Structures are given as C-alpha cells and as structure tokens.
Amino acid sequence: MATLIAHADISPVEDAEVLRKACKGWGTDEKAIINILGHRNAAQRKQIREAYEQLYEEDLIKRLESELSGDFEKAVYRWILDPADRDGVMANVAIKKSETDYRVIIEISCIHSSEELLGVRRAYQNRYKRSLEEDVAAHTTGDLRKLLVALVSAYRYQGDEVNARLADAEADILHKAIKDNSFNNDEVIRILSTRSKAQLNATFNRYRDDHKTSISKDFLGELGNDFQKALHATVRSISDPHKYYAKLLRDGIKRFGTDEDSVTRAIVTRAEKDLYQIKELYYKKNSVSLDDAVAKETHGDYKSLLLTLLGNEGY
Amino acid sequence: MATLIAHADISPVEDAEVLRKACKGWGTDEKAIINILGHRNAAQRKQIREAYEQLYEEDLIKRLESELSGDFEKAVYRWILDPADRDGVMANVAIKKSETDYRVIIEISCIHSSEELLGVRRAYQNRYKRSLEEDVAAHTTGDLRKLLVALVSAYRYQGDEVNARLADAEADILHKAIKDNSFNNDEVIRILSTRSKAQLNATFNRYRDDHKTSISKDFLGELGNDFQKALHATVRSISDPHKYYAKLLRDGIKRFGTDEDSVTRAIVTRAEKDLYQIKELYYKKNSVSLDDAVAKETHGDYKSLLLTLLGNEGY
Numbered sequence: 318m319a320t321l322i323a324h325a326d327i328s329p330v331e332d333a334e335v336l337r338k339a340c341k342g343w344g345t346d347e348k349a350i351i352n353i354l355g356h357r358n359a360a361q362r363k364q365i366r367e368a369y370e371q372l373y374e375e376d377l378i379k380r381l382e383s384e385l386s387g388d389f390e391k392a393v394y395r396w397i398l399d400p401a402d403r404d405g406v407m408a409n410v411a412i413k414k415s416e417t418d419y420r421v422i423i424e425i426s427c428i429h430s431s432e433e434l435l436g437v438r439r440a441y442q443n444r445y446k447r448s449l450e451e452d453v454a455a456h457t458t459g460d461l462r463k464l465l466v467a468l469v470s471a472y473r474y475q476g477d478e479v480n481a482r483l484a485d486a487e488a489d490i491l492h493k494a495i496k497d498n499s500f501n502n503d504e505v506i507r508i509l510s511t512r513s514k515a516q517l518n519a520t521f522n523r524y525r526d527d528h529k530t531s532i533s534k535d536f537l538g539e540l541g542n543d544f545q546k547a548l549h550a551t552v553r554s555i556s557d558p559h560k561y562y563a564k565l566l567r568d569g570i571k572r573f574g575t576d577e578d579s580v581t582r583a584i585v586t587r588a589e590k591d592l593y594q595i596k597e598l599y600y601k602k603n604s605v606s607l608d609d610a611v612a613k614e615t616h617g618d619y620k621s622l623l624l625t626l627l628g629n630e631g632y
Numbered sequence: 633m634a635t636l637i638a639h640a641d642i643s644p645v646e647d648a649e650v651l652r653k654a655c656k657g658w659g660t661d662e663k664a665i666i667n668i669l670g671h672r673n674a675a676q677r678k679q680i681r682e683a684y685e686q687l688y689e690e691d692l693i694k695r696l697e698s699e700l701s702g703d704f705e706k707a708v709y710r711w712i713l714d715p716a717d718r719d720g721v722m723a724n725v726a727i728k729k730s731e732t733d734y735r736v737i738i739e740i741s742c743i744h745s746s747e748e749l750l751g752v753r754r755a756y757q758n759r760y761k762r763s764l765e766e767d768v769a770a771h772t773t774g775d776l777r778k779l780l781v782a783l784v785s786a787y788r789y790q791g792d793e794v795n796a797r798l799a800d801a802e803a804d805i806l807h808k809a810i811k812d813n814s815f816n817n818d819e820v821i822r823i824l825s826t827r828s829k830a831q832l833n834a835t836f837n838r839y840r841d842d843h844k845t846s847i848s849k850d851f852l853g854e855l856g857n858d859f860q861k862a863l864h865a866t867v868r869s870i871s872d873p874h875k876y877y878a879k880l881l882r883d884g885i886k887r888f889g890t891d892e893d894s895v896t897r898a899i900v901t902r903a904e905k906d907l908y909q910i911k912e913l914y915y916k917k918n919s920v921s922l923d924d925a926v927a928k929e930t931h932g933d934y935k936s937l938l939l940t941l942l943g944n945e946g947y
Contacts, residue, residue: 442789442791447789466782467785470782472765474761476761503778507777511763
C-alpha cells in the first residue's frame, strides 16, 4: 500500500502555474513545491511536466534543479521523474561512484517485476545511449561484476509454479558452495540470476529447513567481503522486499550525514507502492516510527518532502 | 527483402475451409496445404489459425501435426507459428539436444533486434513456464554456458552511435585474450554480450585494421573447440547475418540427410525478412542458386514447401 496522499481531480495547468510562480523572482517557495509535487502520483507529475513545458517552453525539471539545492534538490529530482527513468538515473549514479553501489543495482534487478526491470533498461538506453548492463560491466570487476550483470540482464519467469525437486537440488548446490567457501561458484550466480522468484523462495525455504539457518546469513558469513554482501542483499531483496527496505532505511538513518541517498531512494521509490507495509515493519523492528526517525534526523525542506511522501499532511 | 510471395486480400475463413478439406478423410492433400500456407504472411497465418479454431473447435496446428510427418511436418509446424513463438520452440529443441545446438541460441540472440529477442523470451515463458535463460543455463556448462546465458539475456542498445576510442581499447582487449589463448576471459564475454552491434562492428573493424585478419577467424584458430566455434558464430552473426545464413544453408545442404534442421530453420526464419539477399549471397559464394541446391537435395512435399518459401510459384 502506498503512503503517498495523491489529490484527485487536479488540474495540471493550474499546478504548472503554481510551480512557475514558486520558482519566479527572488527566492523560491519550497513549501508550494512540496505541497504540489508531494501530493501527485506519477501520472499526474508527468501531466504537470507536460503542461509546464507547453505553457512556458521550459523544462520544469531543469528549472527546479537550478532553483533548489542539496538533499532537497536530489529528492525532488528523483521524485518528479517517471519511475523507470528515475531508476535509470539512480542506477547510473550508483554505477559511477568510485565504488559501484551494488545495492541499487540489486534492488532494481531483484525487487522489480521482470517488466519493470525491462522498463528501466529501456529508460536507461533512452537517456544514456548505452545499455544498463554494459555500463554495469564496464564499471565493476570480478565476481561482483558477474553477479550484477547477470541480475540486471534477467527477465525472470513471473509465474507461481514451483518445482520442489529442483528447489531441493539447488538448495544442496548452494549449501555445498557455501560450505566450500566458493561463493563465486558459477552455479550460485546461475541460480540466483535465472530462476523465478517463486522458485528461489522455495529453494531458500528448503535451505532453512535443512540447515536451520537462513541462506542470506550463510552467504554473509562472519566478515563477508563485498561480493558476499551483494549475495546477501540479493537473497534478502528476493525473499522479503519490505524487510529489505526497512533495514535499508534503518541503516541509512543511523548513518545520516553520510547516507541520505539510501533514505531518499527508499522513500521516493516505494511511496507509491508499498511504503505503508515498510513503515509497519520498521516500527515492529525498531519500536520507533519511521516518520519520527526521519523527522529527528532530517531538516528543512528535505524533511518536509520526505514526511509528506510518508503520508503526513501539512508539511 | 522477403522471398515469400504472400497473396493479398485472402479470406481466413475460406483458407481454413480449404485446410480442413485437405486434412479430412483418407489421405492428406499436402499440395493444398503448401498452396495456402506457403503464400501467407505471419499475420495471415495467425488469422487462419484463429478462423480454423472458431469454425471447427480444433487446433489447426495439432491437426496438421497428426496428418503430416517427417521433415515436412517439422517445416510446416515451424512455419505456421508466430515468429517469436517459433523461435522459442526452436530454442527449446536446440537446448534439449544431447549437446545443445548453440547456433540456434546465438542466432536468436545476435541476429534479432533487442525487441525481437525480448519477444522470444516472452513467448518462451508463455509456452514453457520457465525463462529461456534458465533453461539454457541448466542444459549447458562451463564457458559455453557463460557465453550463451549472457547473449540470450542481452537487451542491447540499438542506436548507431559508436565510441571510436572504446572500439580501439576493446579491440586490444580481445586481441590480448586471443594471443594469450584465454578465449574464456570474462572480458571477451562481457564485450560480446553487452555492447551494441554498431559498437561491436566498429571494434571488429578496428581489429581487422590492426591485425590484418578477422577476429572471427582468430577466435576459431586452427582447431577450435565448441566454445571457440560459438565465439566464431557470435561474431559472424553480429557482423554479417546474411553471410552467416548463406554459410549455414551451404553447410546444411552439404550435410543433407543429417542436418535438415538448419536448412528448415534458415528458410522458415528468413523467408519473410531477408532471404532474398541471402539467396543472392549464396549464389555469389557457391555459383549455384540456393533454389537449385535445395531442389537437388530434397524431395517430395518438404521440397515443395521450401521452394515455395524461397519464392517459387507453382510448387
């Protein structure tokens, strides 16, 4: 369930006019911007961008970029884009970091549906004139590269059918790889990147039944390296996306001042989808509400936008 | 250019009636079947299948399968299917052979456009309830598996933009791998499976300029193993699909009695696309027309269907 409170029956033209006014002259009316954009769904935001372009022959996104700054600018920029395009941008930012933020690639590959992932690959090509997989491949190396390229190229079967014997056999293959400390075994990447999510969850469950521990923990081990951490994230994002995001948010909030990107990404990406369930889980795990945690650790317009997307009125 | 002579303004209902009559009673009127299906394009064949189903509450494809046999049956079956579905079936047949026929997977991955390949992946899932890449991965091993899974998962950028410096750099990477006899170098698979075709062709051209020999020959070497042969086929299908198919047909015809599959596949797959150019190239290379070669080496209804698809009237 979404947390976004999108207002119905809006007029894209009126919205565009308000945004124009908010950007014009000295100073910027950030509150007006949040009030509009923080209550519009993806289809409405697109209509507003189009109306703005028609009325003022100017790109709304570029205008906002020039008016805003810092974490608030980044959050508005990500929020206003079409979801597939936004993911493409976030993937590109993640790839170009001095060390690729593999979590972003894993989230896009493993939490999205096959069609959504494909939409991101299309949007990425439109924007960057290269394929997502070639950029991932060109900016990573070794085992991590093998895993990420395979994940991002997947077009998994989406059906619910499960082959129990296959789950047995592949749980054994994974266990042997973990026992032998050969995490980079080709079979591990093959299984994680080609099997359907339903099939993988059956395999993970079988693993837990057989070995009384979760495969995600076993992938991580005591002091996992980056590749093991990526395997861990892959399993978690496939087996329980809500839990994955609740943890991402918790870790991001703990590290505020260094990791606003994760918090922005999680909230912006899930506000129209399942942020409600993620909030519930967050509370259950941390005995503090996500809204309170965000309010405590953020400031100003950035805080207002996040709390608005989290479903609070009047920010 | 297509060789198929598709008749315009046909009535799917009348066609379905003729096919029904051809299948009914003792014996089958193969000539009538060829006369209809051999002159209908993919959209028309689909309409005929639908009309037949409506009229007779029977699946035309199943009916034809039960009436026909041998190479003729196989060719009719492949021809009558939607192109993406047909490729899915041919991929499945290729995968399940005791040794996977990697050529089929390479053709589908490297000759098709990104959208066409995606269509095959979708059709494959519809039919088999598994992803194409997971079946390829489950039935192959080692380096060949790495290559085929990567190729079949690609969604290449389709633009014409070429980065000349990148072509230089990657031609060098490929040359070093070949010189060191490390064909299974991860870089080789990364480059071949993620770069756009325009970019790869620039890389291959640069390789030829630098080393006065084609990279496809260098991949093959003196006595290439299966993996090297697959690399060779990958380069050839990316750099010149017409030449690739002309060679596939030539080799298939030479081995008639053992490799009807390749000949059927090439003709059925390309008859609505570019079989005309392939025929021209075939003649240039072999000084014998493809039609004559096929006529000489095939018999009966199978021969009639192939010649009809090759653009001959009255078979």
